[in-house]
Amino acid sequence: MTIDLLHTDSLLQAFPDAALVLDLSRDRVVRWNRHAADLLAGSPDAPALPFSSYLGSALPQFVVFIDEVDYRGEGWSRDVALRSEDGRTLRCEIRAAPVAGKQGWIILTLTDLSALERRAELAALAETFRAGLLEWKRTESFFAELERQNQLILNAAGEGIYGVNAEGKTTFVNRAAQEMLGWTTEDLLGNDIHSIIHHHHLNGEVYPSQQCPIYRSFRFEQVNRIEDEVFWRKDGKPIRVEYVSTPIYDQRVLAGAVVIFRDITERKENERKLRDALAQVAALRDRLEEENAYLQEAITSERAHHAIIGTSPAIKQILMRIDLVAGTDATVLISGETGTGKSLVATEIHKTSPRARRPLIHFKCSSVAREEVEAELFGQVRGAPGGASRDKAGKLELAHGGTLFLDDVEELPLEIQGKLLASLQNKTVKRLGDTREKPVDIRVIASTSLTDAQARRGHRIRDDLYLFLNVFPITCVPLRERPEDIPLLADHLLKIVCRRLNRPVRVLTERVVLQLQAYDWPGNLRELHNVMERAAIVSRDTKLVIELGETASSLQAHTAFLTEAQMQELSRRNLVAVLRETGGRVSGDAGAAALLGVKPTTLYSRVKAFGISDTDWT
Numbered sequence: 198m199t200i201d202l203l204h205t206d207s208l209l210q211a212f213p214d215a216a217l218v219l220d221l222s223r224d225r226v227v228r229w230n231r232h233a234a235d236l237l238a239g240s241p242d243a244p245a246l247p248f249s250s251y252l253g254s255a256l257p258q259f260v261v262f263i264d265e266v267d268y269r270g271e272g273w274s275r276d277v278a279l280r281s282e283d284g285r286t287l288r289c290e291i292r293a294a295p296v297a298g299k300q301g302w303i304i305l306t307l308t309d310l311s312a313l314e315r316r317a318e319l320a321a322l323a324e325t326f327r328a329g330l331l332e333w334k335r336t337e338s339f340f341a342e343l344e345r346q347n348q349l350i351l352n353a354a355g356e357g358i359y360g361v362n363a364e365g366k367t368t369f370v371n372r373a374a375q376e377m378l379g380w381t382t383e384d385l386l387g388n389d390i391h392s393i394i395h396h397h398h399l400n401g402e403v404y405p406s407q408q409c410p411i412y413r414s415f416r417f418e419q420v421n422r423i424e425d426e427v428f429w430r431k432d433g434k435p436i437r438v439e440y441v442s443t444p445i446y447d448q449r450v451l452a453g454a455v456v457i458f459r460d461i462t463e464r465k466e467n468e469r470k471l472r473d474a475l476a477q478v479a480a481l482r483d484r485l486e487e488e489n490a491y492l493q494e495a496i497t498s499e500r501a502h503h504a505i506i507g508t509s510p511a512i513k514q515i516l517m518r519i520d521l522v523a524g525t526d527a528t529v530l531i532s533g534e535t536g537t538g539k540s541l542v543a544t545e546i547h548k549t550s551p552r553a554r555r556p557l558i559h560f561k562c563s564s565v566a567r568e569e570v571e572a573e574l575f576g577q578v579r580g581a582p583g584g585a586s587r588d589k590a591g592k593l594e595l596a597h598g599g600t601l602f603l604d605d606v607e608e609l610p611l612e613i614q615g616k617l618l619a620s621l622q623n624k625t626v627k628r629l630g631d632t633r634e635k636p637v638d639i640r641v642i643a644s645t646s647l648t649d650a651q652a653r654r655g656h657r658i659r660d661d662l663y664l665f666l667n668v669f670p671i672t673c674v675p676l677r678e679r680p681e682d683i684p685l686l687a688d689h690l691l692k693i694v695c696r697r698l699n700r701p702v703r704v705l706t707e708r709v710v711l712q713l714q715a716y717d718w719p720g721n722l723r724e725l726h727n728v729m730e731r732a733a734i735v736s737r738d739t740k741l742v743i744e745l746g747e748t749a750s751s752l753q754a755h756t757a758f759l760t761e762a763q764m765q766e767l768s769r770r771n772l773v774a775v776l777r778e779t780g781g782r783v784s785g786d787a788g789a790a791a792l793l794g795v796k797p798t799t800l801y802s803r804v805k806a807f808g809i810s811d812t813d814w815t
């Protein structure tokens with residue numbers, strides 16, 4: 198290295214590291230810069246001390262180093278520890294090169310290794326810091342993005358979503374929730390949301406927050422799923438909601454709850470309308486079904502008994518009274534023994550009344566179990582006491598606009614009689630289990646097998662009900678008191694049963710008629726019907742075989758007789774009947790004479806004697 202001595206000092210001063218020029222031959226520092234002076238704690242000017250005083254015990258290492266520099270022309274070493282003037286040991290890296298043209302001069306640079314290491318540490322620290330800062334920034338923007346996406350998701354959700362902290366204060370509300378509730382984020386954030394939107398039940402009862410499932414979610418860590426409650430809108434209107442409230446945690450500590458809800462007002466309204474419509478359909482269906490059943494029954498009975506048959510004064514009296522009362526709405530009480538035709542009379546009254554287009558509801562009081570009578574009469578709603586599985590109209594309701602026939606009214610339990618009377622008098626009906634009363638317009642016909650005296654004395658019909666029913670009495674006379682009706686009735690019933698049983702039509706002989714009239718008929722028309730049916734079955738040929746109960750023969754001797762006039766009338770009718778049956782044919786196997794078991798000539802003379810003409814049997 199050549200050195201311009203004029204510039205040595207200024208070069209050394211400009212040098213960024215500690216540097217000095219050393220005269221080895223004199224062990225003197227020729228020049229040093231301020232970094233070297235600082236490092237070795239000397240004065241800024243070149244020191245007066247020999248350089249070896251800075252070497253101390255490291256002199257041998259320095260000598261080895263100088264030999265290397267001398268040999269190689271330059272060198273560096275970290276083995277030479279220097280001592281500063283204030284006594285500190287300095288770990289240095291020494292670099293050296295000879296100064297050209299100056300024998301024994303070298304230039305040294307000293308690098309303080311401790312300072313170097315400190316700077317390296319600082320640099321590493323700065324590097325770490327810079328790297329940390331970047332990482333933190335990345336994390337921050339990651340979370341910011343996450344939050345932004347969460348907000349987007351929350352706001353895009355169709356369900357209302359809001360959060361509450363552990364004190365029940367609102368922490369966030371999404372857009373759908375604001376739209377459904379009408380409350381804004383500003384209204385709700387930080388405020389007790391229960392007292393704003395969830396304070397009352399739909400029926401107006403206060404809803405204490407302690408009972409609220411959302412409150413329980415953040416108090417007792419429960420997920421609660423509620424299907425039908427209300428939230429209150431800002432405009433004071435309720436919306437029906439279903440919701441799930443779920444507890445949320447921050448670092449495993451319960452932090453509150455998140456509520457996800459859906460407005461189900463419209464759905465509930467539609468469900469209600471559907472329920473109402475179905476109930477209406479069910480009610481109509483029930484009514485139609487039952488009306489249909491009654492109409493079918495009415496048709497069957499009308500076909501079977503197209504008229505009240507009989508010419509006795511008793512029957513004429515009944516027909517007259519039917520004519521009198523049918524056109525009115527008056528209550529009728531029909532009395533008479535079993536099988537005397539009470540139901541037939543009731544049907545006739547209804548058929549010829551202005552209510553004929555509406556059904557006749559026949560309620561046979563004796564054939565309904567005591568515990569079912571009330572529900573049968575008044576109807577019931579689903580869930581009524583007794584376990585009704587569906588709404589059902591009672592007979593009173595079914596009879597609305599028509600006629601209610603209370604058959605065997607004395608068989609009604611007394612407590613039901615009172616309730617029935619109240620309902621009939623008020624013209625309303627209330628189904629069991631219901632609170633609503635329906636107006637009804639009913640014409641009542643009742644029947645009883647009790648006589649007037651028995652009814653008044655026996656206490657089987659309440660006095661007030663008896664008075665209510667007994668506006669227009671009709672009495673059906675037992676068959677034994679009107680034997681003159683027996684031939685016609687027997688003939689009529691025989692035809693019906695033969696047709697039904699698909700048997701050849703038989704003809705009543707005089708002997709059979711006399712036999713029937715001699716019997717006392719405790720079962721009246723119903724018994725006569727049975728006897729005819731039995732006869733149609735057991736009779737093999739055209740001859741009719743009658744089987745009567747025991748009382749027939751015993752009573753026959755005492756009570757069964759006819760006057761001559763009755764006998765004549767009976768014979769005449771029998772002739773008419775048989776001619777009608779044969780279409781006027783007298784002779785031949787299927788002729789009237791063969792059927793009656795007499796000669797054709799005998800029959801002709803009888804027809805002549807009775808003055809029977811075609812018009813009688815056609």
Ligand SMILES: Nc1ncnc2c1ncn2[C@@H]1O[C@H](COP(=O)(O)OP(=O)(O)OP(=O)(O)O)[C@@H](O)[C@H]1O
Pocket residue numbers: 502504505506507512533534535536537538539540541542604646673686722723726
């Ligand atoms: N005068 C009549 N003409 C034709 N058929 C009759 C007559 N009287 C009764 N009947 C028939 O006799 C049967 C019994 O009559 P109905 O049921 O009306 O008697 P009831 O008095 O109501 O009997 P119960 O008290 O036992 O109910 C029925 O089939 C009915 O059509």
